[in-house]
Amino acid sequence: MADNEYCTFRLDRLTFGIEVHQVQEVIRPQPLTGVPRSNSVVAGLINLRGQIVTAIDLRKRLELPERPEGEEAMNVVVRTPEGEVSFLVDEIGDVVHVDETTFETPPDTVQGIARELITGAYKLEDRLLLILDVLKTVQLPATV
Amino acid sequence: MGAARGRRSGGRSSEAAPVSEIDEIVGEFLVESYENLDRYDEDLLALERDPKDTEVLGSIFRTIHTIKGTCGFFGFANLEAVSHVAENLLGKLREGELVVTKEIANALLATGDALRGMLSDIEATGEEGERDNADLVATLERLHAGAPVADDVPVVTEAPASDVGEDVAIDEDAAPVTDDEEPPTPRLGDLLIEQGLATPEDVALALHAQELGDKRPLGEILMDQSKTPADEVDQVLASQANARGLAESSIRVDVGLLDELMNLVGELVLARNQIVQLVTEDQDSSFASASQRLNLITTELQEGVMKTRMQPIGNVWNKLPRVVRDLALSCGNQVELVMEGQETELDKTIIEAIKDPLTHLVRNAVDHGIEPVERRIAAGKPETGRLVLRAYHEGGQVNIEIADDGAGIDPTRLKAKALEKGLITAQQAGNMGEREALQLIFNAGFSTAAKVTNVSGRGVGMDVVRTNIERIGGTVDVHTELGVGTTFKVRIPLTLAIIPALVVTSQGDRFAIPQLNLLELVRLEGEQARNGIELLHGAPVYRLRGRLLPIVRLDDELDHTRRDDGREVINIVVLQADGHQFGLVVDDISDTQEIVVKPLGGHLKDATLFAGAAIMGDGRIALILDVLGIAQRARVVSQARERSSALSDQDVVAAVDSDRQTLLLVGVGDRRAAVALSEVSRLETFDASTLEWAGGHEVVQYRDEILPLVRLGDAIGVYGTTAGEGPLEVVVHQVGGRPVGIVVDSILDIIEQELHLDDGDGRPGLLGSAVIQDRVTDVLDVAAIVANVDPARFASDAFLGA
Numbered sequence: 001m002a003d004n005e006y007c008t009f010r011l012d013r014l015t016f017g018i019e020v021h022q023v024q025e026v027i028r029p030q031p032l033t034g035v036p037r038s039n040s041v042v043a044g045l046i047n048l049r050g051q052i053v054t055a056i057d058l059r060k061r062l063e064l065p066e067r068p069e070g071e072e073a074m075n076v077v078v079r080t081p082e083g084e085v086s087f088l089v090d091e092i093g094d095v096v097h098v099d100e101t102t103f104e105t106p107p108d109t110v111q112g113i114a115r116e117l118i119t120g121a122y123k124l125e126d127r128l129l130l131i132l133d134v135l136k137t138v139q140l141p142a143t144v
Numbered sequence: 145m146g147a148a149r150g151r152r153s154g155g156r157s158s159e160a161a162p163v164s165e166i167d168e169i170v171g172e173f174l175v176e177s178y179e180n181l182d183r184y185d186e187d188l189l190a191l192e193r194d195p196k197d198t199e200v201l202g203s204i205f206r207t208i209h210t211i212k213g214t215c216g217f218f219g220f221a222n223l224e225a226v227s228h229v230a231e232n233l234l235g236k237l238r239e240g241e242l243v244v245t246k247e248i249a250n251a252l253l254a255t256g257d258a259l260r261g262m263l264s265d266i267e268a269t270g271e272e273g274e275r276d277n278a279d280l281v282a283t284l285e286r287l288h289a290g291a292p293v294a295d296d297v298p299v300v301t302e303a304p305a306s307d308v309g310e311d312v313a314i315d316e317d318a319a320p321v322t323d324d325e326e327p328p329t330p331r332l333g334d335l336l337i338e339q340g341l342a343t344p345e346d347v348a349l350a351l352h353a354q355e356l357g358d359k360r361p362l363g364e365i366l367m368d369q370s371k372t373p374a375d376e377v378d379q380v381l382a383s384q385a386n387a388r389g390l391a392e393s394s395i396r397v398d399v400g401l402l403d404e405l406m407n408l409v410g411e412l413v414l415a416r417n418q419i420v421q422l423v424t425e426d427q428d429s430s431f432a433s434a435s436q437r438l439n440l441i442t443t444e445l446q447e448g449v450m451k452t453r454m455q456p457i458g459n460v461w462n463k464l465p466r467v468v469r470d471l472a473l474s475c476g477n478q479v480e481l482v483m484e485g486q487e488t489e490l491d492k493t494i495i496e497a498i499k500d501p502l503t504h505l506v507r508n509a510v511d512h513g514i515e516p517v518e519r520r521i522a523a524g525k526p527e528t529g530r531l532v533l534r535a536y537h538e539g540g541q542v543n544i545e546i547a548d549d550g551a552g553i554d555p556t557r558l559k560a561k562a563l564e565k566g567l568i569t570a571q572q573a574g575n576m577g578e579r580e581a582l583q584l585i586f587n588a589g590f591s592t593a594a595k596v597t598n599v600s601g602r603g604v605g606m607d608v609v610r611t612n613i614e615r616i617g618g619t620v621d622v623h624t625e626l627g628v629g630t631t632f633k634v635r636i637p638l639t640l641a642i643i644p645a646l647v648v649t650s651q652g653d654r655f656a657i658p659q660l661n662l663l664e665l666v667r668l669e670g671e672q673a674r675n676g677i678e679l680l681h682g683a684p685v686y687r688l689r690g691r692l693l694p695i696v697r698l699d700d701e702l703d704h705t706r707r708d709d710g711r712e713v714i715n716i717v718v719l720q721a722d723g724h725q726f727g728l729v730v731d732d733i734s735d736t737q738e739i740v741v742k743p744l745g746g747h748l749k750d751a752t753l754f755a756g757a758a759i760m761g762d763g764r765i766a767l768i769l770d771v772l773g774i775a776q777r778a779r780v781v782s783q784a785r786e787r788s789s790a791l792s793d794q795d796v797v798a799a800v801d802s803d804r805q806t807l808l809l810v811g812v813g814d815r816r817a818a819v820a821l822s823e824v825s826r827l828e829t830f831d832a833s834t835l836e837w838a839g840g841h842e843v844v845q846y847r848d849e850i851l852p853l854v855r856l857g858d859a860i861g862v863y864g865t866t867a868g869e870g871p872l873e874v875v876v877h878q879v880g881g882r883p884v885g886i887v888v889d890s891i892l893d894i895i896e897q898e899l900h901l902d903d904g905d906g907r908p909g910l911l912g913s914a915v916i917q918d919r920v921t922d923v924l925d926v927a928a929i930v931a932n933v934d935p936a937r938f939a940s941d942a943f944l945g946a
Contacts, residue, residue, distance in 0.1 A: 033765035034653070035744075036702035038751040045744075045757055045765045050411040052757045052765060054745035082746035140747050 004100060006122075008093035008129060009076055012064045015093060017122070017129045024079050026092050029072035030055075039140045043088050046075065053077065055086040061137060062114045078134050085138050098122040098129065106130075167270075173214050174267050175396065180207040181256050181263075185466045188252055195244040204252070205234045211259060220272045223262045229284040230255040236288060251283050253466070399492060402452050409442075409449045410740055410759070416442040417761050453493075457535045457544070458486030460499050464506050468531065471510045477517055478528040479510050485535035490542055494636060497616045498544070501609040505546045505632050506531065508606070513550035513630050523627065525549070541660065547631040553624040555581035562587070582622050586610045617660065645739045645758070647766065648717060648730040651704045654766040655730075656739050656758055657717060661771040663725065665733060666716040673714045677729075678827075683894040685827070686716060686727050692827065693718065694726045694894060696778040698769075701753060721772040728774070741768060753777060806896045809916065810875065810888040813862045817888070817922040818914070819875065825883070826876040827891060835872070841933060844872075846883065851876070852933045853885040859929045860909040860922065877926050884930045899923065 006017030007026070032044030032055060043057040055075065059067050067073060073088035102123045106115050114130075117137050122129040184207045187200045194200070212227035230252060236242045258277050265273035416438055423435045465481055472479040490498075514520075514529030521527060534545040559573045562584045568576070585606045613620045618636035637643060637660060645656035666688065668676040677684050677695055684695040695716070699705070716727040739758035744751065755770035806821040830844045835853075837843070842853040853874065856862075874885040901912035901923060909929040910922050 031764060033757070033767065035748055035751055035754065035767065036704065037753055038748050042747060045767075047414075047759055047763055047765050050407060050414060050759060052742045052744065052759070054747045056747070085745065085747065138747065 004098050005095055006098060006129065006131070007076065007095050009074070009087075009089040010091040010093060011058055011062065011089055014064075015124075015127050015129055016058075016089075016132050017096065017098075018076065018078060018087075018132050018134055020095060022078050022134050024077045024084055027075045027077065027086075030075055030086075041140060043073075046086055048077065048084065048086070051084070053084045053086050055088055056138065056140075057088045058137075059088070059090075061140075062117065063112050064114075078138075080134065080138050082138070087137075096124070096129065098124070170218060170266065170270075173218070174263055177211050177214075177263055178260070180210065181260055182462060183207065184256050185253065186462055188249055188256070189465045189469060191244050192246070192249045198238075201234070201238055205231070205238055208234055208255075220262070220266065222272050222275065222277065223259065223266075226255060226258055226262075226277050226281060226284075229281050229288065233284050233288045242287075242290060248287050251280070251287055253470075254280055255284065397452070399453075402449070405449050406453070409446050412442055413446055414759060414763050418763060421762070453491050454489040455492050455495050456486055457488045457490055457495065457542070458483070460495055460502060461486055461533060464503065464533070467503060467506060468510055471507060472514075475511055475516070477510070477514050477520075479514055480528050480530050482530060482532045483534075484532065488535040488537060488542055490636070494616055497612060498618075498634070498636060501612045501620075501634070502544065502546070504606075504609050505634075506533070509546055509548040509550065509630070509632075513548035515551050519551075523551075541635050541637055544634040544636070545631055546634070547629060549629040552626040552628055552630055553582060553585065553622070554626055558582065558584045582624060585622065586620075617658075643739060643741055644736055645768065646717065646736050647734040647760075648698070648715075649732045649734065650698045650702055650730055652731075653702075654734070654760065654764075655698070656766050656768045657719070657728075657771065658755070658768065659736065661719045661721055663718040663720050666718060666727065668714040668716065669712065673712055676714065683891075685894075687826075688718065688727070690826075692824075694778075695729060696726055696774060697729045699729075699731070701774055701778060719771050719775075721775045724775055726775055726778070739766075739768070806894065807899070807916065808875065808894055809892040809921065810856070810873075811890040811892050812856045812860070812888050815862050815922060816892065816916070816919050817856065817860070817924050818916055819886075819924045819926060821894060823877055823926045824875055825878050828874045828876055828885070830872045830874060832872055842887075844874075844885070846876075846885070849883065851883050851885045853887050854930055854933055855887045856924075856929070857889075859886075860924070861907050877930060879930055879933075884933050886926070886929060893917070 005020040007020050007023045008015055008017045010016075027048075030046040030048075032046060034044045035042055041056055041060040043055045043060075046053050046055050057067075057073070059065070067088075067090065071090070073090065074092050075086040076089055076092070077084050077086045099122075103120055104123065105120045106118050117133050119131045119133050121131065184204055187204045187207075190200045191197060191204065208227050208231045212224055212231055215223040215227070233242075233248070233252070237244060237248070242248065258275070258280055261275055262272045265271070265275070416435075419435050420439055423432045461483055464483075468479050468481045509531050510529075514531065515523070515525075517527050520529065530549045532545070532547045534543075534547070536543055555576075555578045558581050559568070559576060562568045562581075563570060563573050567584070567587055586609075587607060610620050613634055613636065616636060618634060621633045621635075622630065623633070624630040644659040646659060646662055647654055647656055649655070666686070677686050684697075685692045686695050687693070693716075715730050715733050717730055717733065718725060718727050739760075741756045741758060743756050744754060748754070752773040753770055754767045754773070756768045757765050758768055760766050807818040808821050808824050808827075810817050810819065828846070830846075834844050835842055836845075838850065839852075842855070843850050844853065845851070851874075853872075873888050873891050875888060875891075876883050876885050878884075895916065897916065899914050901914050907922075909925055911925045913920055913922050915921070
């Protein structure tokens with residue numbers, strides 16, 4: 001928090017940010033092994049240098065439209081108390097430095113589940129940087 | 145005792161060293177002493193059996209002497225004092241002035257305990273505690289002062305016993321026991337000179353060369369100077385290595401480091417696999433051969449690293465002789481402990497996990513299993529009971545048996561006790577077969593010990609034993625014969641991390657099934673593939689050697705769309721989980737391989753179908769199927785054959801009341817009825833045209849016998865049954881070993897659930913009714929339904945002749 005640096009990525013037409021210290025690494029598209037009968041937002045498992053990491057489809061998690069066919073997802077691997085989790089995102093952006101004073105709580109333009117998972121937004125010059133609550137995001141609601 | 149002296153002077157010189165370094169030295173001293181004390185106990189027990197074993201006595205002496213010597217320079221005065229008097233006593237034993245008696249052995253064992261206590265104080269606080277060892281010291285001194293034995297052993301007067309430790313090699317002729325005294329490892333140069341292979345001058349020169357910076361080993365220098373033939377140096381080196389012994393050829397390694405290595409090797413294996421795949425695409429021969437070597441080396445490295453985590457089970461067992469001895473003394477019985485297969489190796493984590501359960505089982509066997517001497521004599525058994533520990537590998541698992549030749553466990557008493565404690569109801573007790581009754585000992589809060597001793601019989605234990613063993617994927621079973629003995633059989637996987645697994649596919653995805661759950665593979669082809677699996681309205685079954693095996697399709701469980709059923713080949717993997725068997729239909733069976741089990745993240749907690757994941761050779765991930773999870777999900781439970789055969793018909797009827805039931809649901813008219821699956825021996829379909837009449841009953845010919853039929857609708861007064869032309873669905877039930885068929889309209893399902901019986905409307909042939917799958921369902925009293933059919937009649941020759 002202190003350094004106000006965020007790793008940014010794109011999902012649909014939105015730009016999201018995760019605090020830099022929560023991000024372990026960013027890796028290119030990985031082969032996914034699906035897990036039948038698991039939560040629908042779980043895209044599958046990836047092999048991260050011998051470690052098995054659950055990949056969560058952030059588009060599904062945030063109830064955004066599905067990623068178009070043929071578009072491969074990048075992995076943003078985040079650290080959580082329960083081990084690493086990979087977020088599948090559309091495109092990786094820069095690490096940005098933000099000005100604390102430009103922060104605002106979630107704007108009404110964000111609706112649905114996303115409102116719970118987004119702590120707020122930094123008003124960048126050309127767009128809004130939506131800040132994702134990583135811990136809430138990896139806590140999947142119980143399903144069937 | 146040159147080694148000890150060296151250590152002592154080394155200790156002095158390091159006094160100025162930083163505190164952490166001293167801590168480290170003390171730490172090493174503690175670890176070493178604990179290990180030595182463990183061996184000390186074993187040695188003492190061995191000595192008790194064979195007081196003349198000078199080798200063992202030497203080892204005991206060395207242990208105490210080393211502790212005494214080392215704690216001297218650390219300034220642990222109490223520790224030194226106790227070990228000093230013990231050493232004196234041992235000195236007399238070594239000199240042959242005393243022989244080991246039970247009293248001496250007890251005192252020496254107590255010494256070991258006292259030393260351990262002080263060591264643990266040092267470990268915890270850095271200082272020896274204020275333990276009062278005056279009694280022990282007095283006992284040791286008294287024993288030490290005891291009269292020398294009047295044997296013809298030459299009494300050594302030269303060396304007072306208290307000095308023996310300082311100067312052991314004094315008189316080799318008079319005291320042959322000193323022969324086994326561990327000499328410092330002989331130096332190569334000395335050995336070569338001794339054997340006349342090199343002159344002292346040559347060796348001195350070579351040593352000088354080393355001092356001047358020649359880094360080569362001594363033997364090599366001598367060889368290069370052609371002073372000594374190469375093969376002889378090798379020979380002497382080999383003998384030197386032997387002299388070095390086990391203690392110096394092994395080192396301690398942090399287990400965390402091994403775990404890390406294991407992970408790294410795992411990654412290396414994957415990188416290796418990728419390279420090996422690249423080679424086939426790119427036919428560069430030098431690259432190919434290099435990668436071939438990489439391949440081999442990696443495989444060996446992997447095996448090697450895995451081996452580092454393996455330990456012989458003897459490491460756990462070696463504590464047991466002492467446990468048995470002490471316990472037998474306090475229980476007043478005599479027990480001979482026999483251990484077979486100590487060298488059987490297990491993963492370290494598993495060794496740790498089974499330590500307590502095993503100790504508990506052994507304690508139980510000594511305390512409750514083996515009878516006191518008088519009772520054994522009265523029963524015509526040898527006075528000394530036998531407790532056999534046996535470990536062996538079998539099918540990728542380790543079996544451990546703990547067998548005693550004691551009184552055995554009385555199932556009737558178990559039941560009475562369980563009843564008294566309110567663990568079971570009178571009715572349950574009545575229905576319980578012997579095997580089930582035996583399982584009662586694993587219940588929490590259960591103990592049959594008539595008296596509560598300080599070791600066992602506190603009502604905690606066996607349930608914990610079972611829980612602990614099951615936690616590591618093992619099972620525990622008990623067999624007993626009254627008056628003959630009891631055997632506990634523990635089966636555990638070799639390692640938690642690496643398991644043999646069968647790799648199967650479903651819709652192109654690979655899945656691993658732990659070998660532990662695998663019973664057999666069945667392959668159906670052609671005609672069999674089309675008809676082998678009989679669909680009973682949503683409950684498919686396969687007749688495996690005449691038994692109904694519930695069938696689960698992996699595709700269904702995985703929510704994959706099932707491919708058409710017209711397959712030419714059907715692969716059934718017969719699995720067992722929690723005592724239930726079922727067949728899993730998979731698309732394809734690839735092979736068995738060792739997989740490294742990796743846990744799934746917390747986000748997949750609800751994916752109960754999977755026990756973990758593994759990374760396969762190509763770097764892709766395969767999920768490991770949780771066989772129990774699948775069984776529960778699919779609600780398949782096959783009938784417990786053993787149980788049904790052990791119970792009489794009446795038992796079965798009563799058993800309907802007990803909690804969970806596996807039921808076969810059938811349709812009759814517009815009603816549904818349920819029958820305990822344990823009552824069902826087969827399900828058959830007959831063409832209506834094969835119906836015949838005999839002896840006032842409808843019958844069909846069935847397996848060279850005549851099968852009398854009862855129409856369920858008639859028997860329970862449900863009418864409107866379609867007595868049409870269609871095939872007859874028949875539930876075959878056995879009465880006195882003879883089949884009777886119950887004709888139903890349809891077979892609906894096999895389910896498992898708790899049965900809450902309402903009394904029903906008192907119609908004949910019913911036990912009552914219950915709500916099953918949201919429908920009111922009649923629960924059948926099979927015995928009553930078939931009561932007026934005597935199948936034996938149809939079997940008699942007279943009848944067939946008629």
